[in-house]
Amino acid sequence: MTSPLKLGVAGLGTVGAGVVSLLRANADLITARAGRPIEVVAVSARDRGRDRGVSLDGLAWHDDPVELATAPGLDAVVEVMGGSEGPARALVEASLAAGRPVVTANKALLATHGVALARLVEKTGATLAYEAAVAGGIPAIKALREGLAANRITRVAGILNGTCNYILTEMRVKGLPFATVLKTAQELGYAEADPGFDIDGVDAAHKLAILAALAFGRPVDLDALHIEGIRHVSALDIALAGELGYRIKLLGIASQEKGGVTARVHPCMVPEASPLAAVEGVFNAVLAEGDAVGRVVLQGRGAGAGPTASAVVADIIDLARGRTAPLWGAASETLDASPALPMAAHRGAYYLRLMVLDQPGVIADVTAVLRDARISLESMLQRGRAPGEAVPVVLVTHECEEAQMSQALTRLAGLPTVVEPPAMIRIEAL
Structure with a gap:
């Protein structure tokens, strides 16, 4: 049998523990699809004593996650700590510099440092895979970079934040004010104690920056996005939207226009007949329009241990099979330099x-x-x-x-x- 692909996992929160659990639970199926066994042999997290619902017995423990970049006996690193700076960035950059493949779910890192990371990948030949960075279990990255590779994409849009979609859904269905639904979302664990990253549109903007780069073959450019959140959306506006035949959704939208590309995140009224209008609760959706394929819509769970781990493990299987692709779908020197159009x-x-x-x-x-x-x-x-x-x-x-x-x-x-x-x-x- 081919030797196992040996992994180091940095971050043992919801997603990291989910990855370890999924690799074990579906080991036979994953081995068959990867062509070789996949084993987690080393981990790194802040608290050794915390119960994560998965056994860590026999795994090498590294207090400093950056050590995984060069630790002996590893074939690849999984980074699920999150954050655009600090240990996550240091680990990814050190691993790529050492030629060690990385699988990440870190949307903030990719949206903020995607240009530099592409240069590093091209310099060292290492792989950086990130299916889990956008829309959790929805295979949006593979759809754009591989499944729709023959198309000129004219528009990509989506419901990219489950917290906001849950809040807007509950406001519509129950007629409740924003503050009341936000509090419930926090109690249910759908929103953080400091919810600004979600409700102010930042999380969705990170994801849209990644989708726009792939869709239009251009360098990732977070600074070009127009970003608004949902704090100002009222229950009255949601009710009036219904009278007019619309539903309000926080959307990320990027489109190829004459003279450049527009990319924006903000609340939108979409017709009730739109496929995006029917996406409720914590679910996400990604819509792409290509010149050959027409409109494609993908929908599913955008967060959580299972969906995100599913996307991470899909990338790990690609590594095991030797399947790779340029970070942004094409070599950096071929990316489109047309300008970002102002809002x-x-x-x-x-x-x-x-x-x-x-x-x-x-x-x-x-x-x-x-x-x-x-x-x-x-x-x-x-x-x-x-x-x-x-x-x-x-x-x-x-x-x-x-x-x-x-x-x-x-x-x-x-x-x-x-x-x-x-x-x-x-x-x-x-």
Whole structure:
């Protein structure tokens, strides 16, 4: 029998313990598919005494994870510690520099240092595999880099953060405010004690930066992304979206436009008939559009021990089989250098909700602002009357430029009859 592929695993949290468990539970199947046994022989984590639900007996323990980069007897390293800096970055860079293959789930590291890592991989010939970095158990990386390799991808989009999707789903289904659902998500373990990384769109942005690099054959560029979270989405807006035939989702969207690429993360209204509208709870989805294949949609669990370990082990099996691919789908010198387009150049339709005093002339003032910004209306919705009190007025626009909308929002916020900042959500026909 071919000699085993021997692994060192850095990080024994939910994902790391899940990888060790899955390799053992499905050992016969994995050996058959990998063509050789796969064994974890060394580990590194901060706390030796913690019960992780998996036996670590007989494994070499390294207090310093970077030691795994050059420890004797290892064929590859699995990095599931996370973080764009610190031990995770040091371990990955040291392993690649030593020519040792790495499998990682570290989206932040790839999104932040992807250009430098590609150069290091090309210099040393080592492999860096990262299926688990985007959308957990959904094989999004393999789909873009391998399955759709013959296509010119025109757009990639998705629900890339399960925490946000859970919150928005619960707000819609139960009519609860954001703060209440966030607290529940924290109690259930779907959101961290400090949830900013998720609800402010940073996690989704890391994943979109990776998808955009693969989809369009360009260097990864996190700084080019426009990023908004979901803190400002209200239960009222979610209910009104339903009346208009939409659902609100936090989406990452990147598209190839004339003159460059746009990449953005923000709440969107998508038609109820869209495949993304039906993705609920903690589930993720990735949508890609290619010139030959058309639209492809992948959906599944985007986090957790099982789904993420599934993606990590898939990469490990590729290593065992000797299957490799360039980090970003092509050699660095062939990547597209076309510019990233600014958010101000985005064109689309918009949902606006204004809380206005119910008095004569208000609608005329609002429509005058939109007229001056050269924005035309598709529809307007007003519910009830409350003379002298604040009432919601909902406007849906035809397509216009983001710069025009920004100008209009500034002027609308300054009207004396508009009593709180306007709510704006972009509409996406996905």
